[in-house]
Amino acid sequence: MSTIVRFDNVGLRYGTGAEVLRDIGFRLETGAFMFLVGSSGAGKTSLLRLLYLAQRPSRGRIDMFGRDITSLPRGALPALRRRIGVVLQDFRLIEHLTAFDNIALPLRIAGVHEAEVKAHVDELMAWVGLAERRDARPAVLSGGEQQRVAIARAVIARPDILLADEPTGNVDPEMAGRLLHLFHELNRLGTTVVVATHALHLMSRVPSAITLRLDRGEMLDPMGVLRNPPPVEPAELSL
Numbered sequence: 001m002s003t004i005v006r007f008d009n010v011g012l013r014y015g016t017g018a019e020v021l022r023d024i025g026f027r028l029e030t031g032a033f034m035f036l037v038g039s040s041g042a043g044k045t046s047l048l049r050l051l052y053l054a055q056r057p058s059r060g061r062i063d064m065f066g067r068d069i070t071s072l073p074r075g076a077l078p079a080l081r082r083r084i085g086v087v088l089q090d091f092r093l094i095e096h097l098t099a100f101d102n103i104a105l106p107l108r109i110a111g112v113h114e115a116e117v118k119a120h121v122d123e124l125m126a127w128v129g130l131a132e133r134r135d136a137r138p139a140v141l142s143g144g145e146q147q148r149v150a151i152a153r154a155v156i157a158r159p160d161i162l163l164a165d166e167p168t169g170n171v172d173p174e175m176a177g178r179l180l181h182l183f184h185e186l187n188r189l190g191t192t193v194v195v196a197t198h199a200l201h202l203m204s205r206v207p208s209a210i211t212l213r214l215d216r217g218e219m220l221d222p223m224g225v226l227r228n229p230p231p232v233e234p235a236e237l238s239l
C-alpha cells in the first residue's frame with residue numbers, strides 16, 4: 001500500500017501572524033478515509049488548503065502523489081490539482097453554468113465523450129436529489145442544492161483524492177447520510193477521502209475511517225496511529 005500524502009513537521013502562518021498549524025506530521029495511505037475534526041478555528045480548513053495546494057506551508061515538507069509539493073514550481077500545480085476533487089465551504093460554482101454543466105465540467109475537461117457525460121451526470125444528479133434542478137443556475141439554487149452540485153462536481157471524475165470541507169453543513173440528516181454513503185462508495189472504488197466535519201455522529205457510518213483531531217493548530221494523535229498507519233488487510237484492498 002503506498003502513501004499518498006505525507007506531512008513532515010508542517011507549520012502554517014498567514015502573513016506575519018502566529019502559526020495556525022504547528023508541527024503537523026502524518027501519513028495517509030492510498031485508499032484511506034480520514035475525518036478531520038476539531039473545534040471551530042482549530043485549523044481544519046487551513047489543512048485542507050494545504051492539501052488542495054491553495055497554500056504552501058510556512059515550514060516543513062508535504063509530499064503528495066510521491067512528490068515533494070513544497071518545492072514544485074507553480075506551473076506543475078494544475079496537473080496535480082486535476083487529481084484532487086474538492087468541496088469548499090463556499091462551493092465555488094460557476095454562476096453562468098447550469099447545475100448540469102457545473103457537474104459535467106471535470107468530465108468535459110478530461111475529454112469524455114458527450115453521451116457518456118450525459119449518462120454519468122444524469123445518474124449522479126438523480127442520486128443526490130438534483131434531477132429536477134438540471135437546468136437551474138447556482139443563483140436560484142438553495143444552499144443545500146448548491147452544496148450537492150459542488151459535491152457531485154468534485155466526485156464525478158473519480159479523483160485520486162477527495163477533500164470536503166463540512167460537506168453536510170447545509171443539508172438535512174437524511175441527505176447528510178446519503179452524501180456520506182456516496183463518499184464511502186467512492187472510497188471503496190479507490191479514492192482517498194478527507195472530510196472535515198463537526199458532524200461527529202456521521203463518523204460511525206464509516207467504521208474503517210481514521211480521525212485526525214486538531215486542537216488550536218496542533219495535532220492530537222496520542223496513539224501515534226497517523227504517524228504509523230497500520231497495515232491494510234488484503235481483503236480491504238479488493239473492495
Ligand SMILES: Nc1ncnc2c1ncn2[C@@H]1O[C@H](COP(=O)(O)OP(=O)(O)OP(=O)(O)O)[C@@H](O)[C@H]1O
Nearest residue numbers: 014015017020038039040041042043044045046047
Ligand atoms: N486567510 C486567513 N488569513 C488569516 N488568518 C486566517 C485565514 N484563514 C484562517 N485563518 C485563521 O486560522 C485559524 C484556523 O482557521 P481555519 O478556518 O483553518 O479553522 P477551522 O478548523 O476550519 O474552523 P471552522 O470549523 O470554523 O471552519 C483561525 O484562527 C483563523 O482565524
